[in-house]
Amino acid sequence: xxxxxxxxxxxxxxxxxxxxxxxxxxxxxxxxxxxxxxxxxxxxxxxxxxxxxxxxxxxxxxxxxxxxxxxxxxxxxxxxxxxxxxxxxxxxxxxxxxxxxxxxxxxxxxxxxxxxxxxxxxxxxxxxxxxxxxxxxxxxxxxxxxxxxxxxxxxxxxxxxxxxxxxxxxxxxxxxxxxxxxxxxxxxxxxxxxxxxxxxxxxxxxxxxxxxxxxxxxxxxxxxxxxxxxxxxxxxxxxxxxxxxxxxxxxxxxxxxxxxxxxxxxxxxxxxxxxxxxxxxxxxxxxxxxxxxxxxxxxxxxxxxxxxxxxxxxxxxxxxxxxxxxxxxxxxxxxxxxxxxxxxxxxxxxxxx
Amino acid sequence: xxxxxxxxxxxxxxxxxxxxxxxxxxxxxxxxxxxxxxxxxxxxxxxxxxxxxxxxxxxxxxxxxxxxxxxxxxxxxxxxxxxxxxxxxxxxxxxxxxxxxxxxxxxxxxxxxxxxxxxxxxxxxxxxxxxxxxxxxxxxxxxxxxxxxxxxxxxxxxxxxxxxxxxxxxxxxxxxxxxxxxxxxxxxxxxxxxxxxxxxxxxxxxxxxxxxxxxxxxxxxxxxxxxxxxxxxxxxxxxxxxxxxxxxxxxxxxxxxxxxxxxxxxxxxxxxxxxxxxxxxxxxxxxxxxxxxxxxxxxxxxxxxxxxxxxxxxxxxxxxxxxxxxxxxxxxxxxxxxxxxxxxxxxxxxxxxxxxxxxxxxxxxxxxx
Numbered sequence: 001x002x003x004x005x006x007x008x009x010x011x012x013x014x015x016x017x018x019x020x021x022x023x024x025x026x027x028x029x030x031x032x033x034x035x036x037x038x039x040x041x042x043x044x045x046x047x048x049x050x051x052x053x054x055x056x057x058x059x060x061x062x063x064x065x066x067x068x069x070x071x072x073x074x075x076x077x078x079x080x081x082x083x084x085x086x087x088x089x090x091x092x093x094x095x096x097x098x099x100x101x102x103x104x105x106x107x108x109x110x111x112x113x114x115x116x117x118x119x120x121x122x123x124x125x126x127x128x129x130x131x132x133x134x135x136x137x138x139x140x141x142x143x144x145x146x147x148x149x150x151x152x153x154x155x156x157x158x159x160x161x162x163x164x165x166x167x168x169x170x171x172x173x174x175x176x177x178x179x180x181x182x183x184x185x186x187x188x189x190x191x192x193x194x195x196x197x198x199x200x201x202x203x204x205x206x207x208x209x210x211x212x213x214x215x216x217x218x219x220x221x222x223x224x225x226x227x228x229x230x231x232x233x234x235x236x237x238x239x240x241x242x243x244x245x246x247x248x249x250x251x252x253x254x255x256x257x258x259x260x261x262x263x264x265x266x267x268x269x270x271x272x273x274x275x276x277x278x279x280x281x282x283x284x285x286x287x288x289x290x291x292x293x294x295x296x297x298x299x300x301x302x303x304x305x306x307x308x309x310x311x312x313x314x315x316x317x318x319x320x321x322x323x324x325x326x327x328x329x330x331x332x333x334x335x336x337x338x339x340x341x342x343x344x345x346x347x348x349x350x351x352x353x
Numbered sequence: 354x355x356x357x358x359x360x361x362x363x364x365x366x367x368x369x370x371x372x373x374x375x376x377x378x379x380x381x382x383x384x385x386x387x388x389x390x391x392x393x394x395x396x397x398x399x400x401x402x403x404x405x406x407x408x409x410x411x412x413x414x415x416x417x418x419x420x421x422x423x424x425x426x427x428x429x430x431x432x433x434x435x436x437x438x439x440x441x442x443x444x445x446x447x448x449x450x451x452x453x454x455x456x457x458x459x460x461x462x463x464x465x466x467x468x469x470x471x472x473x474x475x476x477x478x479x480x481x482x483x484x485x486x487x488x489x490x491x492x493x494x495x496x497x498x499x500x501x502x503x504x505x506x507x508x509x510x511x512x513x514x515x516x517x518x519x520x521x522x523x524x525x526x527x528x529x530x531x532x533x534x535x536x537x538x539x540x541x542x543x544x545x546x547x548x549x550x551x552x553x554x555x556x557x558x559x560x561x562x563x564x565x566x567x568x569x570x571x572x573x574x575x576x577x578x579x580x581x582x583x584x585x586x587x588x589x590x591x592x593x594x595x596x597x598x599x600x601x602x603x604x605x606x607x608x609x610x611x612x613x614x615x616x617x618x619x620x621x622x623x624x625x626x627x628x629x630x631x632x633x634x635x636x637x638x639x640x641x642x643x644x645x646x647x648x649x650x651x652x653x654x655x656x657x658x659x660x661x662x663x664x665x666x667x668x669x670x671x672x673x674x675x676x677x678x679x680x681x682x683x684x685x686x687x688x689x690x691x692x693x694x695x696x697x698x699x700x701x702x703x704x705x706x707x708x709x710x711x712x713x714x715x716x717x718x719x720x721x722x
Contacts, residue, residue: 335361342709
């Protein structure tokens with residue numbers, strides 16, 4: 001369904017008639033060209049009462065506690081199977097808010113465009129943002145556009161700030177975690193990273209793997225509504241994959257983590273691609289899944305609730321919090337061996353033989 | 354996963370472990386030659402599943418680890434030349450040179466590209482006629498055919514701006530060097546399956562003959578490794594020394610004739626220096642006279658001061674299987690994958706990195722912060 005709305009949106013938002021084909025330095029000058037660019041369609045595309053004021057900033061009304069996050073997006077290539085940098089920037093920010101136990105409300109967008117970017121590419125990114133913002137139920141309330149000389153950027157960089165309202169009953173805090181708690185992952189691991197790798201220059205391989213970039217807060221809300229404080233911790237394992245997230249969680253803890261490799265949901269194609277490229281799926285980036293640590297009493301029910309959601313069909317309990325090996329996350333391999341999960345050093349570099 | 358899950362089948366793993374347990378009566382030291390095998394043993398937690406009587410010794414089969422420091426310095430020196438695009442496999446980038454790594458040189462502005470195939474480097478040379486494109490051709494017999502092919506392709510295109518910086522090493526001479534070391538305490542070898550895919554198995558008969566040692570050509574998955582170990586243990590317990598092929602689904606006795614002919618056309622065999630081990634006679638490939646113009650070593654006369662190795666790093670002893678990574682005083686302290694002192698800590702196939710990254714909780718506990 002989501003893909004359909006995405007296609008429809010592309011059709012409903014045709015690129016405006018412009019007298020320029022490429023982004024030039026002038027488009028970031030704040031002068032006539034900037035105005036032309038914004039007024040030609042950008043404001044209309046994201047229209048809402050906040051943005052329509054075209055003020056220097058936005059004034060918002062809120063009640064209760066707020067969650068605020070900031071993120072930057074520099075993915076290369078900017079268009080990849082299953083998404084583009086625009087969608088990614090919205091979903092990435094929205095998901096960070098969701099991991100705080102908040103309902104995402106507002107987003108700001110800062111563009112750094114490279115001179116020479118085609119208007120078509122920029123427009124497609126904008127339409128991606130619009131679609132993702134509607135999917136996530138957030139409004140773009142203010143923004144900024146700068147242009148850098150050709151060669152000084154890489155097509156588009158996007159910086160965002162996200163504001164969300166804390167969900168009633170949410171108490172996401174690592175200090176709540178206790179021995180016996182269960183670790184759940186909401187979907188298949190490593191999909192986004194492999195989708196990006198499959199179109200990296202010099203590495204193109206044929207696959208139907210698509211990025212899983214999407215918003216997660218509806219699933220999180222479902223859990224918190226039902227179980228409140230029994231949902232103790234949330235984390236979206238983006239860069240560095242779930243291996244890095246698990247290590248970060250356990251690093252300074254008085255407990256340890258056990259993960260059961262057999263229970264890790266992975267797509268067969270993704271697993272094969274990882275094997276071929278010498279990558280460990282544990283360390284490959286994700287965009288459309290989250291890890292949660294929950295009270296053992298509700299773990300099975302939580303998985304069932306997640307599985308009813310279109311993005312949670314592969315949700316599974318993958319491990320538990322244990323007394324043993326405090327400060328370490330340990331993986332029990334499918335064949336009965338075990339090893340420590342460590343943090344990723346630098347980039348995952350491919351093996352050579 | 355298709356074609357993989359069957360070789361990671363827990364029931365088969367258990368069956369082989371049981372059989373190994375039943376067969377073994379005495380302690381045996383078995384060297385897995387290839388770094389890929391070390392990686393798999395540690396990654397799947399196989400080492401601790403094996404009986405105490407089986408001591409796995411990790412061999413020198415990690416190309417990144419044995420590339421001489423001096424050659425890495427040369428690659429960095431070349432990369433820092435504004436007229437050069439240096440291409441390399443990813444693993445080489447983090448290996449520390451005398452002063453810096455290729456990754457640091459890249460951050461400082463050197464044009465260094467990570468490639469999966471040397472043929473891409475040839476395309477780069479075509480597209481950049483005003484630049485010298487140098488491919489850092491590192492590896493065992495497995496990467497030799499592709500590297501050779503890149504030279505043949507460059508010759509076909511008559512490209513004057515392509516060359517390779519070779520550090521090609523060969524497995525059988527290294528196995529002999531390990532056996533000739535007076536400190537050697539190895540009872541049998543698991544030979545490197547993928548090297549044999551290219552070269553076949555015939556080169557190993559003389560080693561079995563000379564050293565009276567069992568050699569089993571072995572694959573890389575848990576079931577392969579345990580099967581290979583079982584076959585060597587059976588031989589050892591019976592007092593036999595034979596060459597066997599466990600990896601029959603991939604390795605043909607005669608090897609890959611096309612690949613071998615490409616290698617033979619392009620390279621001939623020379624003495625080569627192995628980092629941490631020293632010079633091993635007839636253990637590496639150099640470009641043949643006909644293709645010398647593609648040899649970066651000759652094309653760019655680089656005279657660098659002799660590289661000095663870290664004094665505390667015991668990479669040599671690790672690579673010969675005399676010591677295990679966690680027996681090094683610097684392991685996990687001065688030397689980590691983030692700040693490696695020696696190459697075995699860098700490559701994902703290096704024994705030290707494998708131990709650090711996937712360390713067995715009992716055998717090599719990590720220092721706590």
